[in-house]
Amino acid sequence: MAENQGNFTDPSTEIQEKLLDAALMHVAFDGWTPATWDASVADSGVDSTLAEALFPRRAVDLAVAYHKRGDAMMLARLKEADLGSLRFRDRVAAAVRYRLEAVEDKEAVRRGATLFALPQHAAEGAKLIWGTADAIWTALGDTSEDANWYTKRATLSGVYSSTVLFWLGDDSPEHQASWAFLDRRIDNVMQFESLKAQVNKNPLLKPLLAGPNWVMSHIRAPERREDLPGRWQPRV
Structure with missing residues (x-):
């Protein structure tokens, strides 16, 4: 029985993938919209009630699933890649590049960027970008538990976002x-x-940072919950 569990595939995951694949045939023309949702349900043959149970927000949840699929593909490639000889900054660059190279349809990303730029979906878009940055840092072995946990992900989120926007218009x-x-x-x-390191070492400037540094020293990475991005490790 235990051996069979190791090979078990959640049927709902297969159905979600089926709906997403069907949606991608229409996104380039209709975006992540109700029209794409209706087409994905019709083309996939999935019962509409079941489809809505898996994707309550319909097309928005399909767009979220598409982004997370790209993250999963990036992580799979990172797991197989030998980056040991690279500088750490080059490993980060490789991870971002892998994430973009996981995209098979640039127009789907462009339409997603448009969707998540809308005020009602902006928070979801920011969460997805943060999740991508967190996935990269986690895969590269980040063990930060202080304010660096946040600053690393915030900084990489900015790098990733700006690179995506440039990449969308790049025809090189x-x-x-x-x-x-x-x-x-x-x-x-x-x-x-x-x-920052030079400022902290400067005897004239260091006192000016005593207050901010004290505050930062008391910031800790969040306790891992399923609704928070990042990596959870039990505290010993």
Whole structure:
């Protein structure tokens, strides 16, 4: 019985994937809209009541599922890749690149960016980007438990978001311009981190940061819950 459980596939997951695949045939034309939702249900042959149970917000939840599928593909590629010889900043760049290369239909991402730019869905879009940044840091072995847990993910969220927007308009061969843009953004972050270190070491400036540093030292990574992004490790 235990052996069979190891190979068990949740039927609902298969149905979700079926609906998402059907939706992608229409997103380029109709976006993540009710029209795409109706078409995905009709084309997939999934019962409409079951479909709505799996995706209560219909097309919005399909867009969320599409984003999370890309995250899963990126993580699978990271797991197989040998990045040990790379500098850490290059590992981060590779992860972001893998995430974008997981996209088979750029128009689906463009339509998603439009959807999550709407005020009513902006919070969901920010959550998805944060989740991608968190997935990257977790996969690369981040063990931060202080304020760095937040700053790393916030910074990478900004890098990822700006790179996606550039990539959407990039028509250079094999997106070389996008990868160069990504490298520049990461270099900017590294320069800022270097500046922070220099300021903290400066005997004249260090006293000015005593208060902010004290506050930051008391910030901890969130206790892992299923509704929070990040990685949960029980405290010993």
